[in-house]
Amino acid sequence: MSKQTTASDWVPLLVPDMPSPQVLMPWLERMHAARHYSNFGPLVRELEAEFAQRFDVPAEGLTTVANATLGLELVLQALAMPRGSRILLPAFTFVATATAVVRAGHVPVLTDVDPSTWMLTPELARAACAETHIDAVLPVATFGMPQDMQAWQLFERETGLPVVIDAAAGYGSQWLQGAHGTLVFSMHATKSLPAGEGGLVVSTRPGLAARVRQLSNFGINLDPASHLPVGALACIGSNAKLSEYHAAIGLASLQVWEAHAFQRRLLQSELVNELDKICDQQLSWQTPGPGGVLQAPSLLCVRVPDENVRISLERCCNQARIMVRRWYQPLLQYMPELSASVVTLNTKNSQLLAKTLLGLPFFLGINQEQRQLILNAVQRAWRECTG
Template sequence: MTTVQQPPWVPLLVPDMPSPQELLPWLERMHAARHYSNFGPLVQELESALAQRFVLGSEQLTTVANATQGLELVLQALDLQPGSRILLPAFTFVATATAVVRIGHQPVLADVNAQTWMLTPDIARSVCEHMRIDAVIPVATFGMPHDMRAWQQFERDTGLPVVIDAAAAYGSQWLQGVEGTLIFSLHTTKSLPAGEGGLVVSTRPGLAAKVRQLSNFGINLDPDADAPVGTLAGLGSNAKMSEYHAAIGLASLQKWEHHAHKRKALQADLIHEIDQASGHCMTWQTQGAGGPLMAPTVLCARLPNALARAAVEQACQQARIMTRRWYQPLLQHIDVLQQRCVSLDTPNAEALAQTLLGLPFFLSITAEQRQRVCSAVASTA
């Protein structure tokens, strides 16, 4: 009896990490310096290079161990009252909400725009008219950038701090010449991968410096501060980026523009191919006023309804193609968060959670893999 050999699974994501050969010069520098953590020379070089790209001073930017800790430390550095209400979109990754809860505040879950899939200043204003809100965390959904001028105006009008969770948006989300606070992820699946890592960028006076201090347990390292150097000035955490991760980040930064261009072109090609295969039954995230998505890291399609999504999922499963439901369940439907959040009316987020499907997206995807995805989609059209 002959056994039919199954084709290998088409993965959902494949990290776009530097090769060992690309990393070697950075690792040799690190080893020669015998400096492996604690704000070493590679971390400083990475921060300097990123500060130049954001056209900011070094004191307005700091690396952290990961974006989740960056978000927690920014919330701590804002010195909000315990139990403050933090407005965020119901449609986001769990870390946005868990960071708020872990720092002692209460997430307020709002709806998102039906086309951009993001919390907007208009939605936030409407919420603020009906209840007390103490800060806002908009999310750059799937890397789509926010209009920072609009959020700056919101801050000025309301007096509320706005912190953009821009985890997937490096290279797309900029300050655009205005004031603001951004938090990026340098995780292995993001557009600027360092394996693990995060980046806090802020024009708010002293915020990045305070986050840096809190990331080093809260120990004061500033000789001009009131407290002596080496004393505990605040209750922080160990959230520093290591030299190993900075080495990966620097190697990734060297080829970022080239890979970003390839990602954008690949996304456009895949959307065209899938549209042709599906008979244009899918819709895609719409660019907002913040500008284009420059370095996509995922491919997320919206089906007409839940049944259509289930059909595509089943076809992909049979064809051994990995998919993912982003983001389902919504935050308010997760048991450990339900009692800790205030959930508002979120019809757009509910509809997205029932109809969005993540499809394979990675630079090394082959023509054969692309054809398998299109064939699976076409079988349900």
């Protein structure tokens, strides 16, 4: 934020890190000159070429989509599993992970997460598979923390079950890591690589990304070598293409990604150290797993000792006009629109997390006055609860 906080302002939870109109202008001028605004235009192809280089995959190993939720849905459709297949996913995740499964015609099976990394692991997935029938697994790179792709490749090889990583918040942290696998990223305005809206599917599974690409264009055949005429409907798809406008924003964001990722890591480190000091090192934070560390944090989620501390912290922040958010509450199985559609296994750790996690403001450009307001609110809450 550029202006100073006043008594009437709330400290926002998130502020999108989007390129300015001036920075975007060269790409927008190219788009306008080409008169190509959608349908896999030159800017989309350029953005995909950049991604292919960064992920070290051939061009046919990835495709952009309109958003990550549609990316997940189309990947599940492209896997061609029977309708009603049971897809294992963590109970502790954003609703889009589950709604993509439901919209693809399948059944979400909710299981627990590791208490330290807050993620569904291959070990937890094996336990779930021993308990009930599972047809595919949809782990989440929770808050962008990368999953261990080598471990998931071994799981896939041993079980024969397809694994798709919901890496919505994980761009720049989640890579293939030399393994075979499928990743789905978000380019929403609040993610580490913002394009306003957008998604990316990266997969080493033969033909999967190409299938998703076709599904994103209504299912129309564009391959002259196919047995179908170009323009004929090859399958029932959707309209989930990335526009040239969003590709322009993505290209501009890529230019500054490394610098902004460094700033995000530095900001997170400073805030964590300050909050730990205030709370006598009694706070808990997400722990990296074998997949590596978070390279571009986009949220600041703190775990407090119990639910009473969280209630106190929420109240103190509200009094100070500081926006906070409970991630993730309620859990998926307690949402009325989902409860009848899911199968729920043990979710003990997820339920504890849902009672003790709180998202605090985190964004590039946060000023010293805003930071101090947050620290003061946390200190007041901590003193209330600890005397």
